[in-house]
Amino acid sequence: xxxxxxxxxxxxxxxxxxxxxxxxxxxxxxxxxxxxxxxxxxxxxxxxxxxxxxxxxxxxxxxxxxxxxxxxxxxxxxxxxxxxxxxxxxxxxxxxxxxxxxxxxxxxxxxxxxxxxxxxxxxxxxxxxxxxxxxxxxxxxxxxxxxxxxxxxxxxxxxxxxxxxxxxxxxxxxxxxxxxxxxxxxxxxxxxxxxxxxxxxxxxxxxxxxxxxxxxxxxxxxxxxxxxxxxxxxxxxxxxxxxxxxxxxxxxxxxxxxxxxxxxxxxxxxxxxxxxxxxxxxxxxxxxxxxxxxxxxxxxxxxxxxxxxxxxxxxxxxxxxxxxx
Ligand SMILES: Cc1ncc(C[n+]2csc(CCOP(=O)(O)OP(=O)(O)O)c2C)c(N)n1
Numbered sequence: 001x002x003x004x005x006x007x008x009x010x011x012x013x014x015x016x017x018x019x020x021x022x023x024x025x026x027x028x029x030x031x032x033x034x035x036x037x038x039x040x041x042x043x044x045x046x047x048x049x050x051x052x053x054x055x056x057x058x059x060x061x062x063x064x065x066x067x068x069x070x071x072x073x074x075x076x077x078x079x080x081x082x083x084x085x086x087x088x089x090x091x092x093x094x095x096x097x098x099x100x101x102x103x104x105x106x107x108x109x110x111x112x113x114x115x116x117x118x119x120x121x122x123x124x125x126x127x128x129x130x131x132x133x134x135x136x137x138x139x140x141x142x143x144x145x146x147x148x149x150x151x152x153x154x155x156x157x158x159x160x161x162x163x164x165x166x167x168x169x170x171x172x173x174x175x176x177x178x179x180x181x182x183x184x185x186x187x188x189x190x191x192x193x194x195x196x197x198x199x200x201x202x203x204x205x206x207x208x209x210x211x212x213x214x215x216x217x218x219x220x221x222x223x224x225x226x227x228x229x230x231x232x233x234x235x236x237x238x239x240x241x242x243x244x245x246x247x248x249x250x251x252x253x254x255x256x257x258x259x260x261x262x263x264x265x266x267x268x269x270x271x272x273x274x275x276x277x278x279x280x281x282x283x284x285x286x287x288x289x290x291x292x293x294x295x296x297x298x299x300x301x302x303x304x305x306x307x308x309x310x311x312x313x314x315x316x317x318x319x320x321x322x323x324x325x
Contacts, residue, residue, distance in 0.1 A: 003212055005279050011053060011211050012274060013288065015045040015267050018069040020292045021078050024300065025085055025099075029246055033304075034085050036098045041066035043209070043241035044173060046266035049073055050214030051141060051171050051234075054222045055109075060127055061141040062111040062120035065101070066173065066240075070143070074108045078299035088306035094317075095309035117148035121157035121170070128166035128231075139225045141169040141218075147178025149195075150186050158233065162200040165230035169221040172233065173208065175240035180252045193235035201231045208236030209266040212273070238266075 022040055029038040041048070048069030055061060055074075063070040071081060076092060084091030084103055093102035093112065104112020111127070114120045124142035131138040148154055149172055161168040172192050176183055189195060196203025204221075206213040214236055221232035239261035243250040274280035 001216070002277075003215065005277070007053070007215075008211075008270070008274055008277075008279060011049055011215070012267075012270055012280070013292075014049045014053075014069055014073050015211070015270060016288060017072055017078070017292050017295070018045045018049060019267060020289075020296055021072070021081060022068060024082065024296050026246065028082070028085060028300075034098055035087060037245040037247065038085075038099055039065040039245050040242035041068050043239055043261065043266065044175065045069050046211040046214050046270070047171065047173055047208045047236045047238060048143075050211050051143070051169075051218040051236075054215055054218035055139065055141060056222070056226075058109070058136075059139040059141065059222070060106075060109040060111060060124070062113065062124050062143060063103075064113050064120070064143045064145065064173075065099075066145075066175070067143050071103060071110065074110055076103070076105060076108060076110065078296055079302045082296075082299050082303035083306045086303050086306070087308060088303060089309045090303070090306040094313070096317075116153075118144045118151050118154035118157065120144070121148075121154055122160070125157045125161045125166060125168055128161065128168040128225075129164060131167055132164070137167075137226055139167045139169060139222050141171060141222075143171045143173060145178060146172065146174040146176070146183050146192060147181065147186065148172075149174075149192050150178075155199075158195075158199045158201070158231070161231040165228065167225035167228070168231040169218065169225055170231065170233045171218070172235045173238060174235055175208075175238050176257075177240050177244075177250075177253065179244045179248075180250075191235055193233050196233040199233070201233055203233045203235065205235045205237065208238035209261075209264045209269060211266060211270045 028034050044066040048067040052070035052073035080092050087095050087098050089095050101115050102112050104110050121142045124140040128140040191205045193203035193205045204217045206217045217234045
C-alpha cells in the first residue's frame with residue numbers, strides 16, 4: 001500500500017534532520033566540545049523515524065543510542081539535544097550526561113535509555129502492564145539491538161509481555177554487529193524475529209532501510225497492541241555504518257559489506273521513491289537541506305550559550321517525585 005504524500009514528506013524531514021543532527025554531533029566531538037564518547041546512528045533513520053511515527057501522542061517509547069530520530073519525532077528539539085551533548089543545563093537531562101544515555105522526558109512519552117542494553121525493555125513492559133491494569137488504551141514501544149537480544153533481560157521482557165498479552169511493541173535493530181561481535185558469533189538463528197514463536201507472539205522481519213516497510217510493520221503492531229491482541233516483535237535488518245562509537249575505526253568490518261549497505265541507504269531510497277512519485281525534485285531537496293542547516297545553526301548557538309549546571313543541583317531528580325505516568 002502506497003503511503004500518503006504528507007506522511008512521506010514528514011518522514012523525509014525527520015530522517016534528513018536526524019542525519020544532519022548526527023553529523024553535527026560528530027563535528028562538535030571533533031572540535032572537542034563533546035566530553036566522552038559519541039554514538040553515530042547513521043543508517044538507522046528509517047527505523048527510529050518509522051517506528052516512532054507509528055505511535056500515538058499518549059504512547060510511550062524507550063529509544064536507544066541509535067534512535068535519535070525517535071527523540072525528534074516525539075518532539076525533543078535539536079536545541080535540547082545539542083545542549084545535552086554539550087553537557088549544558090538546557091539539555092534533556094540538564095547536564096547530567098553528555099551523549100545519548102540519559103535522554104528521557106516523560107512529558108514527551110520518552111523513557112531515558114538505560115545503558116545496560118535491554119534493561120529498558122522490562123521497564124517498558126512494566127509500563128504496558130500498568131496501562132492494562134489502569135484500563136488505558138496506550139502502547140509501549142521498546143528498542144533493543146542484536147547484541148541486547150542475546151541478554152537475559154530481553155527474553156524475560158518478551159516472555160512477560162506475551163504471557164499477559166500486553167500492549168507492547170519490541171523493535172529489534174539488527175545492525176549486524178554488537179561492538180566488534182558479528183551476529184553469527186552470538187546466535188544460531190537466521191532471524192531474531194524467529195524467536196517470537198517461542199514466546200508466543202507474532203514476529204516480523206523487515207528491511208530496516210525501507211521507511212515504508214518499517215512504518216507498515218510498526219503501525220500494524222501498534223494497532224494490534226492497542227486493540228488488546230498483545231505484543232509483536234519486529235526485527236529491522238540494517239547495518240551499523242560507523243564504529244560502535246567515535247573512537248572505533250571498525251577495522252573488523254569488511255569494507256565490501258559497508259559498500260553493499262551504502263547502496264541501500266535509507267534516506268536515498270526514500271528520496272528515490274519520492275522522486276518516482278513526483279513528490280521531490282532537486283530544488284525541493286536543496287531547500288530542505290538549507291532549512292535544516294539553518295535550524296541546526298540556531299540550535300547549536302542556543303546550546304553553546306546554555307550554562308553548565310549548578311553543582312548544587314547534582315542530586316536533583318535522583319528519586320521520583322510524584323507519579324510517573
Ligand atoms: C551490560 C552491558 N554490557 C556492556 C555494555 C557496553 N556496550 C554498550 S552498547 C554495546 C553493544 C551493543 O550492541 P547491540 O545491542 O547490537 O547495539 P548496537 O550498538 O549495535 O546498536 C556494548 C557491549 C553495556 N552498556 N552494558
